[in-house]
Structure formats: C-alpha cells, structure tokens
Amino acid sequence: MAGDPFDFSPGAQIPLSGSSGQTAATQALASAAYRDGPVEDLLKANSDWATSEVKKPRIALFEPNLGEAFSRAVQLRVLGAGRKPLIQSFGLDPQPVVEHCLAASRIRKQRDIQLTGIMAVCGILFLPGVLLYLGAFQIRRMLAGAKDKRTGALGMALVAALGVFAVILLVKLPLHGFWALYIRAAIIAPLIGGVWAKVICERTAKDLRDRWTGLLSGGGIGAKIPEAVPKNPGETAAERLRQSLERLAAEQHSNVVFYAGPKGILGMGTRWGSWQLAEELVPADPDKEINPFRSWDVIRAIHDQLRLIERSPVHTGGFTTPAVEHWVVSPVGEGAGAVSRPEGDSGFEIRGAELQRICNEQQFGAGSRHYLGVQFVLWDGQLVITLLITVTVLHKTLRIEVTGHALGPVHSLFMGKPAARTKTTTKTVKFWETRTRKLPIVAPREIVRLAARAPLTWYPPLLEYWGGKLVLPEPFGLRHAWADKPWRHRFMADDALRATTPVLRVVHQAALRVLAENGVDTERFGNRAMFLSGAVQDPAPRQADIYNA
Known part of the structure; x- marks a missing residue:
C-alpha cells in the first residue's frame, strides 16, 4: 500500500526459506509446526527468560496437539493485527519459522x-451414530489417563458396554421398516467414514512427518505459502500477510533491545560477567589541558578495531567474523508484559545524530543507554555470544565497561525426530521373551479427534474456546523463549569464556590510543587494563545481574 513505511520489498513475491538464517536453531523451531504429540510437552522447554502456558480444554476431544497449537499461537502473535512488538531472535531467522507455521x-x-x-455425509445424515461414537471416545479420553486405575478401568468398561449395545442394535431391533434400516445405517456409516478418514489422516501425517524429519536433517521441503502473494490489487488479505512478513524482517534488524533486570537483555541472555576500567582523566602534560573529546570518539575507535578482530598473526583458525552493532538498551521491569519500539522510516532503528546524542549525553539518570556490541553466532545458530561495551564520563572519571551475555541452544525437545509408533507385548508360550510390532502412524483416537475438530476449524476462536490453546510468554521472542543456558555444554562454555579476553584487550587498546591522542595520561589506565586482562581469564561465569543486598 502506498505510504506504508514497512513495505521494503520490490513487489509481491513468495518469501523463500532457503535464504540466509537457515541454521540448526531456525530449523529446529520450524519443525515444531509439523510435530504431533501432546501440547503439554512444550511446557518442558520453557526457559528462565520466558514461560508459556496451556489453557486446558473444556472438551478433551477438541484439544490441539503440539504442532497445531504452536502454529496457531505463533501466527497470531507474529502476524496478527495490533500485535505487540517482538523481541529479536538472535542466532536464527524468525521469518522461515513463521512461514513453516503458515505452510503447516x-x-x-x-x-x-x-x-x-x-x-457432513456420515455425521449430519447419520447424527445419532456419530454422537454415540464421539461420546464413547470422549469418555475414554477423559478417563483413560486418570491417575486412579479404577477410574480408568471404569472408562474402558463403559466404552465396551457401548460397543456391546451397538452390536445388539445391529442384530435385533424393536423397530421395523425405515427406522430399523436408518439405525443400522447410523451405526455402520460412521465406521465407513472412519476408514475413509484414516486414509486422509495417515497421508497428511506422513507429509507432516517428512517435513519434520527433513528440517532436522538439514534440508527438507521449503515452506509454500501462496496465500502471501497477491494476484491482483483487490486481494487485501494476501497483501496484509505479505506486509506482515516484511514487518517481521524489519523488526528483526532493530537495534533497540531491552534490559529486564535479573533476566538480562531479552534475546541476548543474562549478564554472566562484567569488567570495568575506571580512572581519572589527568593531562599527560601538566602545562596543557586535555583536548576535548566525547564518548562517541572512543566508541568509534573501538568499533573500527573490533571490525578487524578476526585477523590473527598466527594461522590457526581464530574468530569467525562477528557482527559489530551499536545498540540502544532500554530498561524494562523483570515481569514486564510488553515492550515498545521506535517506528518510522528508519525501520525500528535509531541511527545517526540521535544515536550519538544517546551515547554522549544519556549516561546518568533516566533514559536509554548506548552500548557497542560484538556478537558471535556459533554452533550453527545454537550459541549466541554477545559482548557489550559502554563508555561513560562523569566529572573527571572515564569508565569503560565490558559485559558478557550468552544465549545457549534451543531446548532439546525441538531436536527430536519423529519416532514410529510401536507396541511391545509378551509372547504367549515363551513368556520370558517379548516382541515389538509396528502400529499405524495415526492412532484411532487421533483420527476421531481430527474428525471432530475439522468442522470447527472454520472458526478458530470457537475451537480454542472448547479445545484450549497455547499461550505464548510475553515479551515474546522465538529464540529466547525456548533457549537453554550454554554452561552445561563444555565446548559452548569454553567458546563463551575464550571470546572475552581478546575482545577486552582490543577495547582497551583502542581506548588508550584515543586517550593518548587527546593528551591524557594513560599510565593508570594501562595498569588497570593489565590487571583486568589477567582477571578476565578466571574460568567461572557469574550471575552479574544479581546484587546481594
């Protein structure tokens, strides 16, 4: 639409999933859209930064599975009208995840x-029989998982009694003529429909599982969402969807992040280490004054040096090319339910003169703060190491602070591939031996659940009212909502600790050069930098955001 500041694309096009950002973390989260299994499993993946919830169903037969609930919740939260701002997903590209939710x-x-x-054919025309079977499966679904074994046995007995009653109706009826034929047909027709539905459900389940496996294997079929491509100017829904995807991509590149107290920076993880160099600004020549300079001058020199940090005099690998970015960090409460971003032609970013003003002036008191960040995305997106640098000048004291943040891999729940349904039984004669047989890909009760839900999928709010739904945590971001800490993985922990020392030294060297060029005595700064260079090698991450009163 004309005048829309978020329309960054050259025109209508299908978003491609094979572009940059297809990492292990991206594909793992995208695979959740195709998964089956109970939605409660997703609660096991809650992180320390965010906690999702599941609203219990009013009718158990209508409850969604994991993939259905995940796809619906992510679509509404990311693409819904009037949605709240999102937290950036560092280490993955959120657009392919959303595209796979749409495709699923x-x-x-x-x-x-x-x-x-x-x-419609087997249900409306033969409604009494369908209600009989649905009632039986609803009772079984409610009571089969009861903790009291006697209650579960009672449920199975009721289902068996209904089955016997249906057989009696087929064999001997007190009625004759049309109603006798209708009742018999009402009992048989749902069974025929069930066989037909089984074929459809198994074909779809196989397709979903193939896509699930393909994503976790590093390939898979790309997400196809033709509904995001307007074919003519009158297709407003497709145009809105296309613009929502473009807005998501623009919001992902925002340089505004949020500090949520002990939870750290949302999307980057908690602050596990902090190293501060603070000394008095003293002229190198007592007869001369210090040349005027600003915090931005020091930050710009540090920025230029960090862009060269992957270079090494020894050819032994070294750093991968990091992302060096100027960040504006806004404080929010630990339990904040929403955040706000700047919007306009800059695309959710703060740049230019405003960025320099925040760096030079907003160093004390209320307001956002400026940080220079160097970010390493490692392990195919599973590890995000961020080191933030801030320079402040209060009276005659210049302080250079370097803080370390680390975000670990996505929860192992998202890394599991689909497993075949099997059943192990004891042999009749050789009772000390067991045998395992393969079951159909879709269980009978799952077919009934899908068939019962299908008519209500035309109006999702009603289906969510009766069947429950997944409630995503706020403030929401795909990456940090289901991320683990990296400290349980030895090599990931090593990478986080090893990155700090060279970054700290580059920061200090660049800052000392700027101070010397402006006539500042750097002896005390140099001594303090040498001390920090040794202290930073302590191989123990700490909870730097927790202050013990």
Missing part, C-alpha cells in the same frame, strides 16, 4: 476440508 496450517486446512466433507 495450510496442509492441515486441506486435510480438514476433506474431513469436514466426511463429517
């Missing part, structure tokens, strides 16, 4: 159209 929903929608047709 499209596949399920095509399946539900067919299941709705089956329910």
Whole structure:
C-alpha cells in the first residue's frame, strides 16, 4: 500500500526459506509446526527468560496437539493485527519459522476440508451414530489417563458396554421398516467414514512427518505459502500477510533491545560477567589541558578495531567474523508484559545524530543507554555470544565497561525426530521373551479427534474456546523463549569464556590510543587494563545481574 513505511520489498513475491538464517536453531523451531504429540510437552522447554502456558480444554476431544497449537499461537502473535512488538531472535531467522507455521496450517486446512466433507455425509445424515461414537471416545479420553486405575478401568468398561449395545442394535431391533434400516445405517456409516478418514489422516501425517524429519536433517521441503502473494490489487488479505512478513524482517534488524533486570537483555541472555576500567582523566602534560573529546570518539575507535578482530598473526583458525552493532538498551521491569519500539522510516532503528546524542549525553539518570556490541553466532545458530561495551564520563572519571551475555541452544525437545509408533507385548508360550510390532502412524483416537475438530476449524476462536490453546510468554521472542543456558555444554562454555579476553584487550587498546591522542595520561589506565586482562581469564561465569543486598 502506498505510504506504508514497512513495505521494503520490490513487489509481491513468495518469501523463500532457503535464504540466509537457515541454521540448526531456525530449523529446529520450524519443525515444531509439523510435530504431533501432546501440547503439554512444550511446557518442558520453557526457559528462565520466558514461560508459556496451556489453557486446558473444556472438551478433551477438541484439544490441539503440539504442532497445531504452536502454529496457531505463533501466527497470531507474529502476524496478527495490533500485535505487540517482538523481541529479536538472535542466532536464527524468525521469518522461515513463521512461514513453516503458515505452510503447516495450510496442509492441515486441506486435510480438514476433506474431513469436514466426511463429517457432513456420515455425521449430519447419520447424527445419532456419530454422537454415540464421539461420546464413547470422549469418555475414554477423559478417563483413560486418570491417575486412579479404577477410574480408568471404569472408562474402558463403559466404552465396551457401548460397543456391546451397538452390536445388539445391529442384530435385533424393536423397530421395523425405515427406522430399523436408518439405525443400522447410523451405526455402520460412521465406521465407513472412519476408514475413509484414516486414509486422509495417515497421508497428511506422513507429509507432516517428512517435513519434520527433513528440517532436522538439514534440508527438507521449503515452506509454500501462496496465500502471501497477491494476484491482483483487490486481494487485501494476501497483501496484509505479505506486509506482515516484511514487518517481521524489519523488526528483526532493530537495534533497540531491552534490559529486564535479573533476566538480562531479552534475546541476548543474562549478564554472566562484567569488567570495568575506571580512572581519572589527568593531562599527560601538566602545562596543557586535555583536548576535548566525547564518548562517541572512543566508541568509534573501538568499533573500527573490533571490525578487524578476526585477523590473527598466527594461522590457526581464530574468530569467525562477528557482527559489530551499536545498540540502544532500554530498561524494562523483570515481569514486564510488553515492550515498545521506535517506528518510522528508519525501520525500528535509531541511527545517526540521535544515536550519538544517546551515547554522549544519556549516561546518568533516566533514559536509554548506548552500548557497542560484538556478537558471535556459533554452533550453527545454537550459541549466541554477545559482548557489550559502554563508555561513560562523569566529572573527571572515564569508565569503560565490558559485559558478557550468552544465549545457549534451543531446548532439546525441538531436536527430536519423529519416532514410529510401536507396541511391545509378551509372547504367549515363551513368556520370558517379548516382541515389538509396528502400529499405524495415526492412532484411532487421533483420527476421531481430527474428525471432530475439522468442522470447527472454520472458526478458530470457537475451537480454542472448547479445545484450549497455547499461550505464548510475553515479551515474546522465538529464540529466547525456548533457549537453554550454554554452561552445561563444555565446548559452548569454553567458546563463551575464550571470546572475552581478546575482545577486552582490543577495547582497551583502542581506548588508550584515543586517550593518548587527546593528551591524557594513560599510565593508570594501562595498569588497570593489565590487571583486568589477567582477571578476565578466571574460568567461572557469574550471575552479574544479581546484587546481594
């Protein structure tokens, strides 16, 4: 649309999933859109930064599985109208994750159209039989998982009794003529529809599982979302979806982040280390004054040196090329439910003169603060190491502070591939031996659940009211919501600790050069820098954001 500041694309196009950002973390989270299994499993992946919740269903037969709930929740949160700002997902590209959620929903929608047709033929025309079977499965679903074994056995007995009742109706009825034929048909027709529905559900489940496996194997089929491509100017829904995806990409590149107290910087992780160099600004020549300079001059010199940090005099590998960025950090409460970003033609970013003003002036009191960050994305996106540098001048004291933040891999739940359904039983004769047989890819109760939900998928709010839903944590970001800490992984912890020392030395060298060029006595600064260079080698991450009163 004309005048929309978020329309950064040259025109209508299909977002491609094979572009930059297809890392292990991206593909792992994208695979959640295709997963089956109970939605409660997702609660196991909650991190220290965010906690998701599951609203319990009013009718257990309508509850979603993990993939359905995840896809629906992410789509609404990221692409919904009037949504709140998102937290950046460092180490992955959120757009492919959202695209796979859209693609998975499209596949399920095509399946539900067919299941709705089956329910219309076998359900509406033969409603008494369908209600009988749905009631039996609802009772079984409610009682089969009961902690009291006697309650579970009672549920199975009730289901068996309903089955016996259905057989009696087929064999001997007190009615004759049309109603006798109708009742028999009402008992048989849902079974025929169930066989038909089984074929459809198994075909769709195989497609979803193939895409799930493909993503975790490093490839897979790309997400196809033709509904995001407007074919004519009148398709406003497709145009809104395309613009929402463009807005997501622009918001991902915002340089505004949020400090949530002990939770650290949202999206970057907690602050595990802090090293401060603070000394008095004394002229090198007592007869001359210090040349006027600003914090931005020191920051700019540090920025230029950090851009060369991957270079090494010894050819032994060394650093990968880091991302060096100027960040504006805004404080929010530890339990904040939302954040706010600048919006405008700059695309959610603060640049130019305003960035320099924050760096030079907003060093004490209220307001956002400026930090220069060097960020390493390692382990195919599973580890994000961020070192932030800030320079402040209060009266005659110049302080250079370097803080370390680390965000670990996505939860192991997202790394598991689909497993075949099997059942192990004891042999009749050789009772000391067992045998394992392979079960169908979709269980009978899952087919009933999908068929019962299908007619309601045309109006998702009603389905969520009866079946429950996944509630995403706020402030929401795909990466930090389900991230682990890196300290349990030996090599990841080593990488986080090793990156600090060379970065700290580059920062100090660049700062000392600027001070010397402006007539500052650097002896005390140099001595303090040497002390910090030794202290930073302490191989123990700390909880630097927790202050013991």
